[in-house]
Amino acid sequence: MTDGRKSKTSRIRKARPLSPKKLSATEPSASPGAREDETPSGGGANQAFVDPFQRLIEEKGTRTELRTREFYLRGTNIRAVLLFLNELADSKMINEHVLKPLLINFRLSDEADGANMPSNLLDIIKDRFLTVNDVIKVAVSDVSSHIFHGNAALWIEGADEVLVINTKNKKSRKFAEPLTEALVRGPRLGFNESLQDNLAILRQQVANPNLSVITKHVGQRTKKELAIVYFAGIVNEDLLQEVERRIDNMIELDDIPESGYIEQLIEENHMTLFPQLQSTERPDRIVAALLEGRVVILLDGTPFALIAPVTFAMLLQSPEDYYERWIPGSLIRLLRYFAAFLTIFLPSIYIAFVSFHQGLIPTTLAISIAATREGVPFPSIIESFVMEIAIEILREAGLRLPKPVGQTVGLVGGLVIGEAAVQAGIVSPIMVIVVSLTAISSFVIPQYAGGISMRVLRFGAMICAGVLGLFGVIFYFLILSIHLVKLKSFGVPYVSPAAPIYLSDWKDFVLRLPQKMMTRRPKMLFTQDEIRLRSPTKRK
Amino acid sequence: MLTNLQDRITSTQTTVLVSSFILGLGILTLPRAVTDETGTPDGWISVILGGLVAMLAGSLLAKFSQCFPGKTFYQYSQDIAGKWIGNIICLYGVGYFTLLASFEVRAMAEVTDFFLLPATPKEVTMGMLLLASAYLVVGGLNAVARLYEGFLPITVILFFLVLFMGFKEFDVDHLRPVLSKGWLPVLQGVKTTSLSYLGLETMLFLPAFMDKPRDSVKAVVVGIGISMFFYVLTVIIVIGVLTVDDVVTLTFPTIDLARSVELEGVFFERYESFLLAVWILQIFTTLSLCHYFAGLGLRHVFANENWFRPFVYGLLPVIYGLGWVPTTINDMFAVGDLLGYLLLGLIVVIPLLLLIIAKMRGMLHANHS
Structure with missing residues (x-):
């Protein structure tokens, strides 16, 4: 197809009969497209012949890269037309595995010729000649959906069905290290944008037939491929059905460009800051989730897969917790919980103590805070709001800029503006410490979506603290707890195993106990097979 | 789907609900209340005895509720005593829980006003806590139970932190001599302490929601x-x-x-803020469960399943208004005493009455075995 573009218009025209003699004489080495142009027009001898692709070509042909290739099966007068999309179909594959067998090796076992064509000719071609793994028979009317995925369609004269041959040649990026979930220790592999590639990685890592995939097409106009992956024999069937039902009942958008769309369309509560599905580009995380009995949704065109259901604890987990030994793993996890708490509540607690309850902090500290705040013209709530918003602006600016520039922004913003603001007496140095500690704490949260929600929650806590002091902070904590308790992700309470309590799941909650002790899958998921770890003697 | 769609609670959750309901104002006032009665340092013996009495009463109530499986107090009182008398009993329960809720929220406002926010009007703190309660209660008993489950570990940890800080100044001699004036003052204290276990009346309702009602006594x-x-x-x-x-x-x-404890060199020198934080959470647990039971009762009286939410919201101004009835803090404690008597009506008089009526009408035989 190298010269496809040049000969486009000429090949689009239909029904240019070739004499079988001529065809068998041509060499396969020449590209089919080029050869077709060289062949002299057969005049109007076979004008009655109309192939079923004609209408499609007439509708779309001039504005797409649709190509047809007409030929006769070797040694017969049976005409065949191959239809494919130039950019997507793999021309090498079409040449080698479709045209070559049919033009050079084709031979009917009995003395069939064009006159008495066997009725099951399509099956014979499919079963004996096409050296392609995936060939299906479809009705002519369904062809277009397959063609535009990169498949080739083969029509044989007289047949009322069409063979769709898998000649997809998808372009995809190389696998790279996952950027959003960096680890010190652990696999460096991250998903790419191709669903096939991503499924291949999963298959490669889980060599088990129970790893099951349900494929669907989403997006009314783009028909993107979506895969629901689960581990049969472990997953809770109700959960699986619920995921499937929600995806089937999704609103039909024109396009689903990213898995974030799916997340928003199938979550149960839209009025919450907390993600109800976890997005990840790490295959190891997906595999772990599958083996815990969760359901994974992969979408073609994005490296981010979705895990359902998700709990609050998962926002603060990193695969590294399991790769490192359990003591550092547990300690780091505790640190993250602490950091999450600081992210939400540190500025508000500072505000509460400084503006309302100076008596509750040690006298010397109170005095030193008061000294640094001397000359600051704003109440601490305004002061902290200004600083927190400034740091959010800095963060956003650094995020969207090219990497080297982004770092400069961080440096300029963080050091220069912070220092200058303190010098100018607009904010107190302690406020700068509080704000930067909060910002750094928020970076500790391993999930970006989780980090965002906590950053936003911080502002609510600050308002409550500014109005009602410590009572406001407690009130905010209360409201937040109620919200979290009422929240569910695919029917699983969001803050389980804390509420409702599943004591056995606490082995992998705020602490990460030794692998030996985690003998069961999470109880909250009600898996089919609860036992995860069997003792070596029982294995035989 | 994964969790039970019906509003069911587990045995653990029942336990947590009962203990969270009980722990409330008592944590702050009980030492004074009991020592007032006994006059000796033996208050703790009264607390234990009172607890045993409460356990006995709670078990009896749980047993009583088991006679009517799957039904709350509101439902079976209507079944037994007929619609009209049943409705009166229900309204008594609703009134009790509403008053208790108002008492708790007022007590919270008083303490907050006294220790945390002297300049902020009590109306604000009361109103906000009530709104939070409504937000929780409309989520159903299961959400309530899960919240309490989450709060209990926090309460335990922070509460023990504060209490054990006091150990530095703890002197066993202050508790001696034990039983210096004999058992009489101790027994007098039991009257006060057993009422501080206000909360066992939840056993009239909770077994109906339990997935394993047989465990209700244990719970x-x-x-x-x-x-x-x-x-x-x-x-x-x-x-x-x-x-x-x-x-x-x-x-x-x-x-x-908590105020008397000072630890030098740690970031905070005073720890009453932790205690108050935990205590507000515990007051909230009592408040919201009362709120829930009151709303539930109204739903039964008016026999409309869909009206739970409006009733929950409608109760807000009632609880708020009742909270302002006592003018001083002493009046407020008087309401607390009144609640004790109302409780006796709810857990002794009415169940006995219902039992007698049920016996007379021969309704108990079917369920007893």
Whole structure:
């Protein structure tokens, strides 16, 4: 197809009969497209012949890269037309595995010729000649959906069905290290944008037939491929059905460009800051989730897969917790919980103590805070709001800029503006410490979506603290707890195993106990097979 | 789907609900209340005895509820006593829980006003806590139970942190001599302490929601046991640190205990803020469960399943208004005493009445076995 573009218009025209003699004489080495142009027009001898692709070509042909290739099966007068999309179909594959067998090796076992064509000719071609793994028979009317995925369609004269041959040649990026979930220790592999590639990685890592995939097409106009992956024999069937039902009942958008769309369309509560599905580009995380009995949704065109259901604890987990030994793993996890708490509540607690309850902090500290705040013209709530918003602006600016520039922004913003603001007496140095500690704490949260929600929650806590002091902070904590308790992700309470309590799941909650002790899958998921770890003697 | 769609609670959740309901104002006031009665440092014995009485009463109530499986107090009182008398009984329950809710929220406002926010109007703190309660209660009993489950570990950790800080100034001599005036003062104290286990009346309702109602006796005994443990520890440490003579003069001796503790060199020198934080959460647990039961009762009286939400919201101004009926803090404690008598009506008089009616109408035989 190298010269496809040049000969486009000429090949689009239909029904240019070739004499079988001529065809068998041509060499396969020449590209089919080029050869077709060289062949002299057969005049109007076979004008009655109309192939079923004609209408499609007439509708779309001039504005797409649709190509047809007409030929006769070797040694017969049976005409065949191959239809494919130039950019997507793999021309090498079409040449080698479709045209070559049919033009050079084709031979009917009995003395069939064009006159008495066997009725099951399509099956014979499919079963004996096409050296392609995936060939299906479809009705002519369904062809277009397959063609535009990169498949080739083969029509044989007289047949009322069409063979769709898998000649997809998808372009995809190389696998790279996952950027959003960096680890010190652990696999460096991250998903790419191709669903096939991503499924291949999963298959490669889980060599088990129970790893099951349900494929669907989403997006009314783009028909993107979506895969629901689960581990049969472990997953809770109700959960699986619920995921499937929600995806089937999704609103039909024109396009689903990213898995974030799916997340928003199938979550149960839209009025919450907390993600109800976890997005990840790490295959190891997906595999772990599958083996815990969760359901994974992969979408073609994005490296981010979705895990359902998700709990609050998962926002603060990193695969590294399991790769490192359990003591550092547990300690780091505790640190993250602490950091999450600081992210939400540190500025508000500072505000509460400084503006309302100076008596509750040690006298010397109170005095030193008061000294640094001397000359600051704003109440601490305004002061902290200004600083927190400034740091959010800095963060956003650094995020969207090219990497080297982004770092400069961080440096300029963080050091220069912070220092200058303190010098100018607009904010107190302690406020700068509080704000930067909060910002750094928020970076500790391993999930970006989780980090965002906590950053936003911080502002609510600050308002409550500014109005009602410590009572406001407690009130905010209360409201937040109620919200979290009422929240569910695919029917699983969001803050389980804390509420409702599943004591056995606490082995992998705020602490990460030794692998030996985690003998069961999470109880909250009600898996089919609860036992995860069997003792070596029982294995035989 | 994964969780039960119906509003069911587990045995653990029942235990937590009972103990969270009980723990409330008592944590702050019990040391004074009991020492007032006994006049000796033996209050903790009264607390234990009171707890045992409460366990007995709670188990009886649980047994009583088991006679009517799957039905709450509101439902079976209507079944037994007929629609009209049943409705009156229901309204008594609703009134009791509404009054209790208003008492708790007022007490919270008083304490917050006194220790945290002297300049902020109490109306604001009361209103906000009530709104939070409505937000929780409309989520159903299961959400309530899950919240309490989450709060219990926080309460335990912070509460023990504060109490054990007091150990530095703890003096066993303050608790001696044991039984110096014999058992009589101790028994007098039991009257007060057993009422501080206000909360066992939840056993009239909770078994109907349990997935395993057979465990209800165990649940209530363990639940009361947990709160008893908290109470005994509080009384022992507060009296051990502050002495009998001081405790009787203080309104909220436990807070004063936390205030008296100072740890040098740590970031915070005073820990009453932790205690208050935990205590507000515990007050909230009592408040919201009362709120829930009151809303549930109204739903039964008006026999409309869909009206739960409007009733929950409608109760807000009622609870708020009742909270303002007592003018002074002493009036407020008088309401607390009144609630004790109302409780006796709810857990002794009405169940006995219902039992008698049920016996007369021969309704118990079907369920007894």
